[in-house]
Amino acid sequence: MLRYFLIRLAGAVPTLFIIVTSSFFLIRAAPGGPFDQEQTLPPEIMANLESAYGLNQPVLTQYGRYLRALAHGDFGPSFKYKDFSVTELIGQGFPVTFELGTIAVVLALILGIPIGTFAALHRNSAADYAAMSLAVVGIAIPTFVVLPFLGLLFGIYLHWLPVAGWEPGSIRHLVLPVAALALPPLAVIARLVRASMLELLGSPFIRTAIAKGLPLRTVILRHAMRPALLPVASFLVPAVASIMTGSLVVESIAGLPGIGRYMVQGALNRDYTLVLGMVIIYSTLLILMGLLVDLLYAWLDPRVRFGR
Numbered sequence: 001m002l003r004y005f006l007i008r009l010a011g012a013v014p015t016l017f018i019i020v021t022s023s024f025f026l027i028r029a030a031p032g033g034p035f036d037q038e039q040t041l042p043p044e045i046m047a048n049l050e051s052a053y054g055l056n057q058p059v060l061t062q063y064g065r066y067l068r069a070l071a072h073g074d075f076g077p078s079f080k081y082k083d084f085s086v087t088e089l090i091g092q093g094f095p096v097t098f099e100l101g102t103i104a105v106v107l108a109l110i111l112g113i114p115i116g117t118f119a120a121l122h123r124n125s126a127a128d129y130a131a132m133s134l135a136v137v138g139i140a141i142p143t144f145v146v147l148p149f150l151g152l153l154f155g156i157y158l159h160w161l162p163v164a165g166w167e168p169g170s171i172r173h174l175v176l177p178v179a180a181l182a183l184p185p186l187a188v189i190a191r192l193v194r195a196s197m198l199e200l201l202g203s204p205f206i207r208t209a210i211a212k213g214l215p216l217r218t219v220i221l222r223h224a225m226r227p228a229l230l231p232v233a234s235f236l237v238p239a240v241a242s243i244m245t246g247s248l249v250v251e252s253i254a255g256l257p258g259i260g261r262y263m264v265q266g267a268l269n270r271d272y273t274l275v276l277g278m279v280i281i282y283s284t285l286l287i288l289m290g291l292l293v294d295l296l297y298a299w300l301d302p303r304v305r306f307g308r
Helices: 002-029 042-052 060-069 086-121 127-141 143-157 172-201 202-209 216-228 230-254 257-267 272-300
Strands: none
Touching: 002 060, 002 272, 060 272, 086 127, 086 172, 086 216, 086 230, 086 257, 086 272, 127 272, 143 172, 143 230, 143 272, 172 216, 172 230, 202 216, 216 230, 230 257, 257 272
């Protein structure tokens, strides 16, 4: 297991290198530049700005300089946020995004697994149809519709929760963004658990356990739950990716100071270094999440063995 972990960890390095390289050249291939404005700057000022940030050099030279700085943990200066480096902006925004994403994933698991199990145990009942109907709604409605609707209902009409803004440590400011982020993966997890549990309930080893007189609760928790969570483990990486991409919209709508909001602003402003820094952070999180899911598979299913 340890050898497999180290091999996968080493394999993440060339993957990140490919992501950084492709992102570096793609963002520079887009029309416009970081200093383009509605009112064109004088050529002398534009030349000074490009010289200060090294944009007057050949692209390959800029690429080499960026890789050398990145090897020392330096993401470079932001072109639009004056007096701030990309590392400082990531340090400010990452805790907010990480808090939102972690709570959303945990909430989706805590609610999705029991809802899917309950629906499977009450197959074709009114409760089953209601749970799966809500799950379809959660999958179908995008995040940028859910968050304004929740803000309109609980913020404008009921005055229970703040619509936007951020206060560190304030639970009230977390509720609506977390709910909007958690709803789609929660719905998918509930459907996956229901389908997996229905298949397992008809398996010979489950029927044997029930025939021996074990309580249904014991059968579910001790025998059926772990194999039923295998599809959920496979979905964790897409779920995290969905929450990350959703955080771009949620943070922009709710005015949250997370890295998702910085990435959107950086893309709009052609802030090359800021966008690259955010891409690296997101890619690293997804790669690490994929590695953790593989290790989780071995715990959920003892039959899984990692070969040489």
